[in-house]
Amino acid sequence: MGAKKVTFADIAKYTNFSKTTISRYFNNPESLTLENQEKIAKALEELGYQENKLAKVLANGKSEFVGIIIPNLYLHYYSEMLNQILSSYTDYHYKFLVFVSSDNPELEQQYLDELMAYKIEGLIILSHTFPSEKLASYHIPIVAIEREAEHICSVDTDNYMGAVQAANLLIRNKCEVLIHINVPVSKQIPAFDRIRGFENTCLEYHVPYQLMLRDLGHNYETTFEALKKVFLDIENAYPKRKKGIFLANDTYANIFLNLIFKKYGRLPEEYQLVGFDNSPIANEAILPITTVGQQIDKIAKTAMELLILQMNEMKKRKPSPLKTPLHKQITPVLVRRSTTD
Amino acid sequence: MGAKKVTFADIAKYTNFSKTTISRYFNNPESLTLENQEKIAKALEELGYQENKLAKVLANGKSEFVGIIIPNLYLHYYSEMLNQILSSYTDYHYKFLVFVSSDNPELEQQYLDELMAYKIEGLIILSHTFPSEKLASYHIPIVAIEREAEHICSVDTDNYMGAVQAANLLIRNKCEVLIHINVPVSKQIPAFDRIRGFENTCLEYHVPYQLMLRDLGHNYETTFEALKKVFLDIENAYPKRKKGIFLANDTYANIFLNLIFKKYGRLPEEYQLVGFDNSPIANEAILPITTVGQQIDKIAKTAMELLILQMNEMKKRKPSPLKTPLHKQITPVLVRRSTTD
DNA sequence: TTGTAAGCGTTATCAC
DNA sequence: GTGATAACGCTTACAA
Numbered sequence: 001m002g003a004k005k006v007t008f009a010d011i012a013k014y015t016n017f018s019k020t021t022i023s024r025y026f027n028n029p030e031s032l033t034l035e036n037q038e039k040i041a042k043a044l045e046e047l048g049y050q051e052n053k054l055a056k057v058l059a060n061g062k063s064e065f066v067g068i069i070i071p072n073l074y075l076h077y078y079s080e081m082l083n084q085i086l087s088s089y090t091d092y093h094y095k096f097l098v099f100v101s102s103d104n105p106e107l108e109q110q111y112l113d114e115l116m117a118y119k120i121e122g123l124i125i126l127s128h129t130f131p132s133e134k135l136a137s138y139h140i141p142i143v144a145i146e147r148e149a150e151h152i153c154s155v156d157t158d159n160y161m162g163a164v165q166a167a168n169l170l171i172r173n174k175c176e177v178l179i180h181i182n183v184p185v186s187k188q189i190p191a192f193d194r195i196r197g198f199e200n201t202c203l204e205y206h207v208p209y210q211l212m213l214r215d216l217g218h219n220y221e222t223t224f225e226a227l228k229k230v231f232l233d234i235e236n237a238y239p240k241r242k243k244g245i246f247l248a249n250d251t252y253a254n255i256f257l258n259l260i261f262k263k264y265g266r267l268p269e270e271y272q273l274v275g276f277d278n279s280p281i282a283n284e285a286i287l288p289i290t291t292v293g294q295q296i297d298k299i300a301k302t303a304m305e306l307l308i309l310q311m312n313e314m315k316k317r318k319p320s321p322l323k324t325p326l327h328k329q330i331t332p333v334l335v336r337r338s339t340t341d
Numbered sequence: 342m343g344a345k346k347v348t349f350a351d352i353a354k355y356t357n358f359s360k361t362t363i364s365r366y367f368n369n370p371e372s373l374t375l376e377n378q379e380k381i382a383k384a385l386e387e388l389g390y391q392e393n394k395l396a397k398v399l400a401n402g403k404s405e406f407v408g409i410i411i412p413n414l415y416l417h418y419y420s421e422m423l424n425q426i427l428s429s430y431t432d433y434h435y436k437f438l439v440f441v442s443s444d445n446p447e448l449e450q451q452y453l454d455e456l457m458a459y460k461i462e463g464l465i466i467l468s469h470t471f472p473s474e475k476l477a478s479y480h481i482p483i484v485a486i487e488r489e490a491e492h493i494c495s496v497d498t499d500n501y502m503g504a505v506q507a508a509n510l511l512i513r514n515k516c517e518v519l520i521h522i523n524v525p526v527s528k529q530i531p532a533f534d535r536i537r538g539f540e541n542t543c544l545e546y547h548v549p550y551q552l553m554l555r556d557l558g559h560n561y562e563t564t565f566e567a568l569k570k571v572f573l574d575i576e577n578a579y580p581k582r583k584k585g586i587f588l589a590n591d592t593y594a595n596i597f598l599n600l601i602f603k604k605y606g607r608l609p610e611e612y613q614l615v616g617f618d619n620s621p622i623a624n625e626a627i628l629p630i631t632t633v634g635q636q637i638d639k640i641a642k643t644a645m646e647l648l649i650l651q652m653n654e655m656k657k658r659k660p661s662p663l664k665t666p667l668h669k670q671i672t673p674v675l676v677r678r679s680t681t682d
Numbered sequence: 683t684t685g686t687a688a689g690c691g692t693t694a695t696c697a698c
Numbered sequence: 699g700t701g702a703t704a705a706c707g708c709t710t711a712c713a714a
Contacts, residue, residue: 005707007707007708008708009707018684019707020684020685032683032684033683036684050457050458051708052460052708053455053460054404054460055707055709057708058396058399058690058691058707059709059710060709060710061709072424073414073420073424073427079414079420083414083415086414086439086440090448095438095459096439097437098437102428114394114436116391117392117393117394118394118395220625255625261627262627280415280622281621284561284599286602286626349692350691358700359700359702361693361694361701361702362699362700363692368693372699373699373700374699393690393691396692396693397693398706399706399707400693400694400705401706
């Protein structure tokens with residue numbers, strides 16, 4: 001295997017065409033006679049040609065690269081999002097350079113530098129490290145997913161509607177008090193709307209409610225312990241009352257359900273549980289958990305479309321980028337399972 | 342923002358040096374006087390230079406790209422593996438082009454073509470679609486993880502030892518019959534050793550055992566139904582005997598545990614369960630599940646080291662690639678939790 | 683329909 | 699230490 005790479009020049013010599021014609025064979029085949037197309041095809045085959053996209057990019061500027069910076073792949077939400085984004089290759093043929101950020105500004109700066117150096121055409125960002133203002137200053141197509149995005153385009157779950165759906169269900173199911181369990185979240189980020197939606201719905205229907213916003217730990221053990229305390233507090237505060245619990249995610253919901261099971265051996269009538277995300281754990285729990293399902297596939301699809309919109313604009317002779325960023329919301333769907341009536 | 346890109350030529354003109362010197366500033370700074378280094382640094386700053394790695398690659402051939410083809414990101418095993426591989430950026434600064442394969446040969450061929458076109462320096466492959474012989478024919482550095490790899494380098498979990506550890510524990514815990522629940526797996530792939538390790542250990546200790554190798558479905562619902570039947574069969578076949586169940590993964594183990602809980606409201610003494618993978622579900626189950634923990638971090642690390650070994654060899658003037666592929670095994674660790682004594 | 687020649691932004695090879 | 703000049707492999711006017 002003398003792997004000496006064969007180039008357009010070789011093909012040209014071999015076929016007695018010019019490099020230009022070889023190039024046209026790939027980019028504009030109709031402009032060649034069928035006969036010549038075949039000649040070239042044959043030569044490519046015989047010489048074992050392999051294309052070099054890097055040279056192509058250098059010449060025409062279209063890298064077909066999209067950068068992705070994602071906080072982690074531990075949460076199913078992120079890994080599934082990445083999966084959906086990567087799967088868009090089938091439709092659009094963009095290639096993805098992926099970085100996991102883990103909340104380290106220096107590292108993330110390196111990521112951005114690399115991405116710029118490799119001439120990405122666009123960026124999908126899920127990490128929270130850099131403010132959107134800084135990101136916007138790069139003047140490249142960007143779409144943020146579920147993060148602060150004042151100065152850049154974004155796609156988010158309609159967290160407000162998700163919370164409304166959850167609260168509505170609990171109210172319809174005649175819960176006497178509604179409780180939302182979450183961490184204290186900044187007003188800046190989209191997930192804050194889960195709290196607002198919950199609260200407003202309770203107020204609207206005049207149902208007693210409580211927000212329990214606490215530090216809930218950062219791994220399974222600490223989260224378990226934190227929720228154990230929450231559970232005890234709830235048991236003490238609302239004995240014998242029908243409680244509708246809306247938890248910020250399915251991991252919390254699962255732990256909470258396990259705590260209930262450990263105490264009662266089943267889910268008593270006086271508890272109704274709703275999680276958030278529709279992650280696998282909601283399905284795999286001891287009792288399938290009712291949850292607000294994020295439509296990750298739609299979010300990813302919308303994000304790519306929004307990005308491509310911008311990237312296509314940049315390819316025009318006189319690009320006129322969006323003067324003001326677009327923000328899209330995807331409505332989540334309530335998935336009713338066994339932790340609600 | 343007149344984003345006209347500034348190049349070495351601009352810097353050269355601005356500083357009255359040649360392009361060569363500017364290049365040296367980056368690749369061989371010591372060869373310049375400190376004074377001139379500063380001059381150039383200043384110019385870079387003032388002109389707002391941004392490097393172009395694509396041009397660099399075209400000129401020197403080192404893309405710093407590594408391709409990854411992974412079957413899915415749904416299984417925690419894969420997403421965590423990807424996470425670990427991507428995180429190696431901190432150490433080695435390789436950039437990753439990631440594709441999810443979903444078992445479609447035409448698509449996967451496209452992936453390979455793209456990766457070759459972008460001049461990747463190496464490939465990490467977890468998908469099972471192409472035989473290692475075909476992959477080897479590309480003559481680039483490759484490492485396979487947990488898949489058939491006769492003709493290419495590989496890193497696998499020591500599945501045999503994992504099964505031995507599981508069986509040993511169940512035997513020590515005085516189980517009267519050992520049962521291994523798995524799908525029928527090809528002898529070619531590494532996971533087949535789980536079956537061998539289990540069987541041999543049972544034989545060695547003269548403990549009665551049964552292999553239950555069945556189609557266990559391809560989503561939660563079908564898997565649940567399949568395991569329900571398995572559970573019934575076991576209940577009927579071995580009443581009142583202490584059963585040690587070794588399941589092929591934690592998802593199965595969790596479902597099985599849930600089935601037991603639904604029948605008994607707890608885990609009876611006559612059941613001992615061991616899963617495989619140490620995925621989050623093992624921890625989050627109604628009872629934390631004892632499991633054979635894959636050391637994903639070590640596997641990923643080893644894979645990168647093995648890949649870099651080969652890639653470095655390719656950079657030498659007279660590369661002498663491995664004449665015979667290297668195969669590494671990582672021993673899993675038994676994680677004892679609450680489903681065994 | 684095809685060819686010429688000048689890029690694209692670096693690095694490599696010689697010189698001096 | 700520094701600089702010409704020719705690659706690297708492809709695209710893109712501009713001609714013909």
